[in-house]
Amino acid sequence: MASAGRSVVVLERGRAYPPGSFPRTPSGISHNFWEPAAGRHGLFQMWSFAGLDGIASAGLGGGSLIYANVLLRKDEKWFVHEQALPNGGYENWPISRADLDPHYDEVERMIGASAYPYTDTPKTNAMREAADGAGLSMMLPPLAISFSRRPGEEPVRMGEIPDPEYGNVHGLPRATCVGCGECDLGCNYGAKNTLDHTYLSAAQHAGADIRVRHEVKGFRPLDGGGYEVTYVVHTGQDGEPAVDLPVQTIECERLVLAAGTFGSSYLLLRNRAALPGLSDALGTRFSGNGDLLGFVMQAMDGEVGRQLAANTGPVITSAIRVPDDMDGESDGDGTRGHYIEDAGYPAFGAWLAETTGALGTVGRAAKFATERLVGTLTDSDATSVGADLALLLGDARLTSTSLPLLGMGRDVPDGVLRLREGRLEVDWTTETSLEYFNGVRGTMRTIAEQLGGTYADNPLWWVKRVITVHPLGGAPMGRHDREGVCDSYGEVYGHPGLYVLDGALLPGPVGANPSLTIAAVADRASTHLLETTAASSHIAPAPAEDLPQATSEPQAEDVAPGLVTGASAPSSTSSAGASGIRFTEQMKGFAALGVDDPQAGHDAGKKARERMMFELTISVDDVDRFVSEPGHQGRAEGYVECDLLGGRLDVERGWFNLFVEADDPDERKMLYRLWLTxxxxxxxxxxxxKEVRDEPGLDVWRDTSTLYVRVLEGHVDPDAGDDGVPVLGAGIITIHIPDFMKQLTTFRTWGDHRIGAMEGFGKLFLGQLWEVYGRFATHDEVEPEEAR
Structure with a gap:
């Protein structure tokens, strides 16, 4: 986009990681996690859900900083069409391998893909031997790693890599792969051709404005087109919690979400209320791309331990492919294909594993200490202790004869992402993919047997949990808005100019490592966008130096309305000597977007488990005036909590009206109006x-405890009327008995006539019901600070 002359801004929540900046010490790694609220601004973000854990990255270059570099294409026949899923629905890919092949080519050229070139790596040769023995197909997949100084040259370790014509965003030298097995922790040599060294460096060279430590919080469409994006800037140091950061905004004509499957899905789910008509497919088609970790243990070559040297070479050097039923090579029993890859680890991982083999280490250490003590007491003249040290270290059989295996493939994409109390939640289980996972485990067991070893499951599998490093889905592409959130070019249905171009867009598992397919899909979409839109942008983002700094007070025009400053609440004018009252009310229920009938919204929300609640403090500054005026108006302060609206939202301005006359003389209404952002x-x-009808046999409790809710677009003044205002959603919330009993204890009064204020309000509010419960609320009256 930048090379085509577009004005481009990249907002990256994490920091830049030049070569040499990835931590390796225990202290450094222990702090290398992304939890800004806890003062951690590191590289790894760990997501934990029921049945599944996920790993994502926060840094300039995203997941490429910590992936294992494999650039495999999705198998042609694995682009399935309307393949049924176990619990209903289907997986459908609206694009084909032919659609992506030219973009696969372009991405491979840009990133610089090459197969592992060395022939003396034990784990690579062991995988080839196991595949040959089991009649399986093994390959050396293309890797995003520089093994030679320039394309076509002989491989060399630690050779200096010359910068391409577009330079290097970090401005530091890079070296070719040394085979240290540290790829998944970040390459301190710069040998990995990560996105910061390739696409992002080229984008910056072409004029893109790249801003690190800028975390996007939300976005909304603008009148007339384009989008406003809200974000915060992380300026704190590690250990310094990121709280109450100023919210800033930027406008754009087109907005591309590329925050990863979890990140982009979370942003879309959290901003649903700003995107009317968003497809019901949002959150669906989630899968972990079939990721499963297993181990070859105690591999033997006859009676001698087989040296697998898992910590030699890149993390992954080889891949064994098991065919899918769609290939026509299996038994036609619905088998889902998969890949098994060697999964190396750094040398310090081997030290850790060996030294935590407690009994053997303690025994060797005791023998070493005893022999040295004997030598000291007998005044031995032996000065060479090499043999003794070798004894202390042992034969390292645990790590030298073991090899992690990473499996991935076509699991069942039937998971659902949703928000629960503002947090991302995954409804996913291994149950529907159990046959697939057992097939992966079976292949791993075969590999272990071919190497004379035993197979061991990841201990998490014992409780049917898996770890995914390849989460996919959540905003799937589809042929229409009933099938997907986006079209095949990533544009969100019903919202022109809004795109999802990351793993969230994929409607099912890739099967192979998905990074190349995600990049090819994004390349195809970008090409299409440039071909179908004008070259100029009518909304130009402000340059970085013109934006307010996170450490300064944001200017009003740079801040989303109401997020930093809010209007004052309505208040009755208080006369001298007036007495006031306040109480806190909590109501809970269900709601749905896209409906305007509260009952329909409640029913749909209950079915989808979409909860809504509020906690409000209702205040009246002058009870006498409140009782005498027909509007009986007080102010409402507090918050509304609803995942459909974006989580917990503070009330910026709120009105409460008690017993307002309606068209029917026998009916009164209690009205609530709250401004949210x-x-x-x-x-x-x-x-x-709330409807209160003066009819015989009326259920007073139901009338005073049931609130019929609509959420309107914009901040609508009470005097403006709601006719013609778009309705975003509706529902019903109620007071539960325990909450009502608690509410009665929250009544507080102040002023010269506090008991009179309580009685006057009680007669108006509860009538005869007040006579029963009012006495519990008259104790422990306190005068608010502002009244004192």
Missing amino acids: GPGGNPMTFTGF
Whole structure:
């Protein structure tokens, strides 16, 4: 985009990681996690869900910083069409291998893919031997690693890599692969052709504005087109919690989400209220790409331990492919294909594994100490202790004869991503993919047997948990908005100019390592976008130096309305000597977007487990005036919590009206109106009413405890009327008995006539019901600080 002359801004939440900056010490690695609220601004983000853990990255270059470099294409016949899923629905790819092949070519050229060139690496040769013995197909996949100084030259370790014509975003030298097995922790030599060394360096050279430590919080469409993005800038040091950071904004004509499967899905789910008509497919088609970790243990060559040297070479050098039923090579029993790859680890991992083999280490250490003590007491003249030290270290059989195996393939994409109390949640289980996982384990067991060893499951498998480094889905592409969130070019249905171009877009597992396919899909989409849109942009982002710094007070025009500053709440004018009252109310229920009938919203929300609640403090500054005025208006302060609206949202301005007259003389209404702002800066108005009818046999409890809710677009003033205002969603929330009993204890009064204020309000609010419960609320009256 930048090379085509577009104005491009990249907002990256993490920091830049030049060669040499990836930590290796225990202290450094222990702090190398992404949890800004806890003061951690590191590289790894660990997601933990029911049945599954996920690993993502926060840094300039994203997941490429910590992946194992494999650039395999999705198998042609694995682009399935309407393949049924066990619990309903289907997997469908609206694109084909032919659509992606030219983009695969371009990405491989840009990244510089090459197969592992060395022939003396034990684990690579062991994988080839195991594949040959089991009649399986083994390959050396293309890797995003520089093994030689320039393409076509002979491989060399630690050779200096010359910068390409577009330079290097870090401005530091890079060296070719030394085979240290540290790829997944970040390459301190710069041998990995990660996105910061390739696409991002080229983008910056072409004029892209790359901003690190800028974390996007939300976005919303603008009138007339384009989007406003809200973000914060992390300026704190490690150990310094990121709290109350100023929210800043930037506008763009087109917005591309590329925050990873978890990140992009989370942003879309959190900003649903700002995107009316978003497909119901949001959150669906999640899978972990069939990731499963296993181990070859105690490999033997006859009676001698087989040296596998897992810590030699890159993390992955080889791949064994097992065919899929779609290939026509299996038994036609629905087998889902998979890949098994060697999974190396750094040398210090071997030291850790050996030294934690407690009994053997302690025994060897005791023998070493005893022999040295004997030598000292007998005044031995032996000064060479090499043999004794060798004894202390042992034969390292645990690590030298073991090899981790990484499996991945076509598992069942039936997982669902959703928000629960503002947090991302995954509804996924190994159960529907159990046959697939057992097939992967079977292949791993065969490899272990061919190497004269035993197979060991990852201990997490014993509780049917897996770890995925390849999460996919959540905003899947589809042929229409009932099948997918986006079209095949990543553009979100119903929201022109909004794109998802990462793993969230894929409608099912790739089977092979998905990084190359994700990049090819993004390349295809970018090509299409450039071919179908004008070259100029009518909204130009402000240059970085013109934006307010995170450490300074944001300017009003740079901040989403209401996120940093809020309007004052309505208040009755208090006369001298007036007495006031306040109480806190909590209501809970269900809601749905895209409906305007509260009952329909409640029913749909209950079915989808989409909860809504609020906790409000209702305040009246002058009870006498409140009782005498027909509007009976007080102010409402507190928060609304609803994942559909973006999580917990503070009330910026709130109105409460008690017993307002309706058209029917026998009916009264209690009215609520709350101004909210979503995480993307989108203004909303929460409106609700309780109906109280003066009819014989009326259920008073139901009338006073049931609130019919609509959420309107924009901040709508009470005097403006709601006719014609777009309705974002609706639902019903109620007071539960325990919450009502608690509410009665929250009544507080102040002023010269506090008991009179309580009684006057009680007669108006609860009538005869007040006579029963009012006495519990008159104790422990306190005068608010502002009244004192």
